[in-house]
Amino acid sequence: MSLIPFPVPESQPYWDAAACETLVIQRCVDCTQCYFPPAPVCPHCTSRNVSWEAMSGRGTLYSFVITTNPWPQWQMTGPFSVAVVALEEGPRLLSTVVDCEQSPAELKIDMPLTATWRAFGDGPKLLCFRPIVEVGP
Amino acid sequence: MIRPGQFAIVGAAESTEIGRVPTLSSMGLALDGAVNALNDAGLKASDIDGLTVANLPVGNLAQQLGIHPKWVDGTSVGGCSWIYHLRSAIAAINAGYCSTVLIVYGESGRSHPRGPSAYDTVKPGSIEQQFDIPYAGPNLQAALFALPLARYMQHYGLTEEQIAMVPVVQREWAAMNPRAKLRQPTTVDEVLSSPLIAWPIRRAMCCLVSDAGGALVVTSADRAKDFPKPPVYVLGSGSSIESGPCSPAGVRDPLHPGFIRTSGQDAFRSAGLTHADIDHLMIYDAFAHNPIFGLEGLGFVRDGEAGSFIAEGNTRPGGSLPMNTNGGGLAYAHSGSYGMLCMLEAVRQMRGEASAQVQGAEASLVHGWGGFWSACATVIFANSQP
Numbered sequence: 001m002s003l004i005p006f007p008v009p010e011s012q013p014y015w016d017a018a019a020c021e022t023l024v025i026q027r028c029v030d031c032t033q034c035y036f037p038p039a040p041v042c043p044h045c046t047s048r049n050v051s052w053e054a055m056s057g058r059g060t061l062y063s064f065v066i067t068t069n070p071w072p073q074w075q076m077t078g079p080f081s082v083a084v085v086a087l088e089e090g091p092r093l094l095s096t097v098v099d100c101e102q103s104p105a106e107l108k109i110d111m112p113l114t115a116t117w118r119a120f121g122d123g124p125k126l127l128c129f130r131p132i133v134e135v136g137p
Numbered sequence: 138m139i140r141p142g143q144f145a146i147v148g149a150a151e152s153t154e155i156g157r158v159p160t161l162s163s164m165g166l167a168l169d170g171a172v173n174a175l176n177d178a179g180l181k182a183s184d185i186d187g188l189t190v191a192n193l194p195v196g197n198l199a200q201q202l203g204i205h206p207k208w209v210d211g212t213s214v215g216g217c218s219w220i221y222h223l224r225s226a227i228a229a230i231n232a233g234y235c236s237t238v239l240i241v242y243g244e245s246g247r248s249h250p251r252g253p254s255a256y257d258t259v260k261p262g263s264i265e266q267q268f269d270i271p272y273a274g275p276n277l278q279a280a281l282f283a284l285p286l287a288r289y290m291q292h293y294g295l296t297e298e299q300i301a302m303v304p305v306v307q308r309e310w311a312a313m314n315p316r317a318k319l320r321q322p323t324t325v326d327e328v329l330s331s332p333l334i335a336w337p338i339r340r341a342m343c344c345l346v347s348d349a350g351g352a353l354v355v356t357s358a359d360r361a362k363d364f365p366k367p368p369v370y371v372l373g374s375g376s377s378i379e380s381g382p383c384s385p386a387g388v389r390d391p392l393h394p395g396f397i398r399t400s401g402q403d404a405f406r407s408a409g410l411t412h413a414d415i416d417h418l419m420i421y422d423a424f425a426h427n428p429i430f431g432l433e434g435l436g437f438v439r440d441g442e443a444g445s446f447i448a449e450g451n452t453r454p455g456g457s458l459p460m461n462t463n464g465g466g467l468a469y470a471h472s473g474s475y476g477m478l479c480m481l482e483a484v485r486q487m488r489g490e491a492s493a494q495v496q497g498a499e500a501s502l503v504h505g506w507g508g509f510w511s512a513c514a515t516v517i518f519a520n521s522q523p
Contacts, residue, residue: 063288
């Protein structure tokens with residue numbers, strides 16, 4: 001099993017944007033909903049009239065585990081989070097939350113997150129998320 | 138429509154040995170289980186005209202059994218594939234495609250995990266390979282399967298102590314089963330002091346890693362009384378898929394999972410039974426939280442109540458709803474795909490030949506998962522026709 005993501009024609013725009021540290025996913029022109037993973041057909045209405053769009057990068061932590069062994073490709077040691085992130089635009093995807101302590105005390109369900117990018121072995125930079133630090137009053 | 142009890146299991150057996158079987162590959166375990174099931178049914182291989190297997194080439198299995206089936210099914214949707222096969226086999230017999238189907242499973246999950254049974258859902262360029270696997274880490278089974286759990290705990294107040302009660306209770310069943318791997322009692326403290334694998338999942342909340350094979354023979358019930366063992370009737374079944382094989386992120390509402398509800402409701406409706414009719418329950422436990430989600434999705438308890446239902450002892454020996462009575466994947470055996478072993482324990486219970494026999498049990502429900510909680514299937518067995 002190769003760990004380095006292998007693009008296919010339907011996902012190439014995602015990976016081209018990722019190389020520039022930009023998150024793009026698809027929106028259906030007909031029903032206006034965003035969807036993930038990449039596909040030539042909208043899973044909400046089966047329309048082929050779909051287009052790529054840059055996302056805000058903002059989302060929330062839908063759920064997570066903290067796995068004790070990261071892949072060596074992440075160049076991390078110690079526990080790391082495997083996270084389901086709900087994008088502001090709707091879709092949920094798998095990622096990891098970085099730049100915070102990897103503990104149930106720090107990783108809070110529904111905490112606000114924003115996209116960041118991290119090297120993964122010899123492959124492309126991968127989409128990660130970090131907490132949005134609230135600025136106090 | 139297929140009527141409740143129109144088809145029956147007339148042969149059922151596990152491989153001669155389970156647990157650690159270094160002398161056999163996945164195919165060898167499959168053949169060993171198949172021959173044991175044929176012997177259990179008093180059939181010759183040439184009596185079989187329908188064949189199913191998952192994660193192994195069905196043609197190679199037919200060749201090695203020396204048979205030429207008219208109908209085959211090699212579908213794999215993960216660990217519950219064999220429950221799907223049972224549904225398809227019944228439909229095929231009902232359609233007249235074949236008359237006697239052998240449903241076969243073999244997996245050298247412990248001794249030869251890189252063998253030809255490789256779980257090949259993760260192909261380069263697949264959705265999982267691009268978007269899930271890079272994040273999952275080496276403990277990917279626990280990490281992916283347990284993804285909905287943290288949100289569930291926060292929403293319903295399920296505690297780590299309640300999750301730990303699942304293996305504690307199942308060890309009580311395993312203690313009565315000489316074939317179970319883990320037969321010693323355990324405690325909540327012991328479970329919660331086992332190493333973390335993927336918080337909140339600890340090692341004692343994870344299934345075993347075993348070698349195992351097994352098989353079932355299914356045919357129409359009007360022939361079923363001609364076989365040496367008492368028939369176990371298939372009353373009803375259901376199945377559903379809600380996401381990709383590695384993407385619990387795609388389940389629409391993990392706190393009220395529609396795919397479990399669909400599968401369970403179809404099983405009860407087709408069987409013509411209600412929850413009160415079920416005397417024995419098998420819910421596939423790859424990880425300790427799986428039976429909690431299953432009890433709720435199938436409607437045995439209300440959403441959010443399964444943790445306390447198990448912790449209060451309802452599923453233990455002598456409880457109101459005996460569950461995972463072989464000890465489960467947590468204490469009996471688990472080779473990577475456990476659905477067949479769930480069905481075989483239910484068949485033993487319906488025949489009255491289980492190690493930890495539930496006295497008077499007349500109807501058993503089996504519910505399995507596939508693809509890290511993205512597919513499921515349900516079947517209801519009984520020891521008499523309705």
